[in-house]
Amino acid sequence: MKDFRYLEGVTTLELKEEKCVGCGVCETVCPHGVFRLENKKAVIADSDGCMECGSCALNCPASAIQVTPGVGCAAYIIQTWVKGKEAAACGGEGTGC
Amino acid sequence: MKENSCCEAETGTSPSGIQIQPALPQNTEDEVCCGPPAGPPSSPFERPGYQICGFVENFIESTSGRIPRIKSALSISDMAGTVMTRIGINRNNYRVAPGLYGIGNPDPDSPVLVTANYKLSFDKVRKELKYTDAWLLVLDTRGINVWCAAGKGTFGTEEVVRSVKAAGLDTVVSHRNLILPQLGATGVSARQVKKECGFQVVWGPILAADIGKFLDSGMKADQTMRRVTFTTMERLVLIPVEISIGLKPMLWIVLVVFILSGIGPDLFSLKAAWTRSLMAAAALAGGVFAGAVLTPAFLPKIPGRAFYIKGAITGFLTAAGILLWYRQDAGLLELSALLLFTMAVSSFMAMNFTGATPFTSPTGVEKEMRRAIPMQIAAVFLAVFAWIGAGF
Numbered sequence: 001m002k003d004f005r006y007l008e009g010v011t012t013l014e015l016k017e018e019k020c021v022g023c024g025v026c027e028t029v030c031p032h033g034v035f036r037l038e039n040k041k042a043v044i045a046d047s048d049g050c051m052e053c054g055s056c057a058l059n060c061p062a063s064a065i066q067v068t069p070g071v072g073c074a075a076y077i078i079q080t081w082v083k084g085k086e087a088a089a090c091g092g093e094g095t096g097c
Numbered sequence: 098m099k100e101n102s103c104c105e106a107e108t109g110t111s112p113s114g115i116q117i118q119p120a121l122p123q124n125t126e127d128e129v130c131c132g133p134p135a136g137p138p139s140s141p142f143e144r145p146g147y148q149i150c151g152f153v154e155n156f157i158e159s160t161s162g163r164i165p166r167i168k169s170a171l172s173i174s175d176m177a178g179t180v181m182t183r184i185g186i187n188r189n190n191y192r193v194a195p196g197l198y199g200i201g202n203p204d205p206d207s208p209v210l211v212t213a214n215y216k217l218s219f220d221k222v223r224k225e226l227k228y229t230d231a232w233l234l235v236l237d238t239r240g241i242n243v244w245c246a247a248g249k250g251t252f253g254t255e256e257v258v259r260s261v262k263a264a265g266l267d268t269v270v271s272h273r274n275l276i277l278p279q280l281g282a283t284g285v286s287a288r289q290v291k292k293e294c295g296f297q298v299v300w301g302p303i304l305a306a307d308i309g310k311f312l313d314s315g316m317k318a319d320q321t322m323r324r325v326t327f328t329t330m331e332r333l334v335l336i337p338v339e340i341s342i343g344l345k346p347m348l349w350i351v352l353v354v355f356i357l358s359g360i361g362p363d364l365f366s367l368k369a370a371w372t373r374s375l376m377a378a379a380a381l382a383g384g385v386f387a388g389a390v391l392t393p394a395f396l397p398k399i400p401g402r403a404f405y406i407k408g409a410i411t412g413f414l415t416a417a418g419i420l421l422w423y424r425q426d427a428g429l430l431e432l433s434a435l436l437l438f439t440m441a442v443s444s445f446m447a448m449n450f451t452g453a454t455p456f457t458s459p460t461g462v463e464k465e466m467r468r469a470i471p472m473q474i475a476a477v478f479l480a481v482f483a484w485i486g487a488g489f
Contacts, residue, residue: 055283071248078466
């Protein structure tokens with residue numbers, strides 16, 4: 001996705017390298033190549049590529065990754081403002097993503 | 098269409114599969130091709146109150162009951178269904194029954210692929226399994242695609258575990274591997290699945306189109322299979338739904354615009370309402386076109402990272418055309434109102450397109466919304482004031 005870059009310096013993604021066990025699952029599940037393994041440790045190679053889907057944090061066996069996951073969808077965010085997080089659905093009337 | 102031929106059905110390979118599902122258009126095709134003589138008898142698998150799905154070839158008897166064997170080829174009605182969902186019709190109720198299906202001649206060693214019960218996802222996967230013997234475990238994602246369902250948690254750890262157990266998968270296959278689409282990782286913890294049902298999750302490719310290559314290379318995905326794409330074609334297919342989302346609010350806006358356009362020295366003029374609301378409707382349509390068609394189509398070419406900026410730019414260009422068209426019919430005040438209105442609509446529609454892209458982060462979208470929405474509202478207010486003011 002080098003052709004598509006979104007806003008810089010916004011991601012909530014954090015990696016605690018001292019906790020990393022070097023399994024590489026984050027590198028596997030990330031759809032944007034945010035992580036890279038270097039000397040058997042994960043490093044964040046492209047933090048601005050992160051879309052905060054949360055797949056890395058959910059699958060990290062060492063809880064070394066933290067991110068506030070969510071969907072980058074304006075219609076959904078408007079609903080969370082209006083109706084609150086619980087009632088929000090994707091798009092108007094269940095459409096959208 | 099060969100697999101739907103009734104003649105084939107008469108020789109014993111009648112399509113079958115038990116499911117509480119919408120009516121099957123194929124049945125009428127059978128009547129047509131067989132003509133007036135009686136058609137084939139009912140399938141022995143049919144049950145009162147259930148309907149047989151067109152994509153089911155026959156049944157595989159297994160220790161955990163009958164498992165429908167599905168066809169890999171898509172029928173005309175499958176394709177028609179795809180087109181309908183792409184234009185936004187029946188899109189929220191396009192699903193198949195969750196559970197275990199077989200494809201080809203699967204045996205206990207065959208791989209198990211996991212997918213969502215959105216029929217578009219289901220069709221994409223089975224189409225790619227033409228020469229493969231495999232099991233397909235369909236999760237109940239409430240008819241939502243893998244990625245969105247993973248984000249919402251319905252394509253999640255619990256649902257994987259529940260489906261594995263409900264299907265009695267441990268008695269159907271001898272291995273303990275599940276191939277999940279990589280984008281499901283947002284909702285599924287592989288460790289937790291292993292812990293709760295003993296099956297090891299193998300992360301498959303992002304696209305169903307790569308499943309064949311993935312299986313052939315011994316369940317290895319190369320980097321291109323692991324990276325999400327957003328090609329021109331992938332963006333263009335989304336446009337009809339973007340427009341259909343905008344249609345209903347558009348009708349309301351047109352009504353409001355009609356009333357605003359009639360306000361003038363005589364309190365309300367029907368003639369003014371008609372001629373002026375036509376101009377405003379053109380601006381509205383232009384804004385939707387700029388935000389929901391031009392912006393997705395030329396996304397990487399349009400300057401700016403934030404979508405509201407991209408939309409404002411395409412909105413400005415579209416508005417320029419509209420202003421040129423109406424330069425004789427409208428005054429400066431009205432033209433500025435049309436410009437602001439087109440840009441605001443386009444900017445908002447473009448911002449909404451973030452939900453359909455695979456690269457915008459929620460923190461980023463929220464950041465741009467906090468900046469953009471006040472500006473969009475201000476632009477609409479200014480436009481309304483200018484529009485009413487020009488009526489006097």
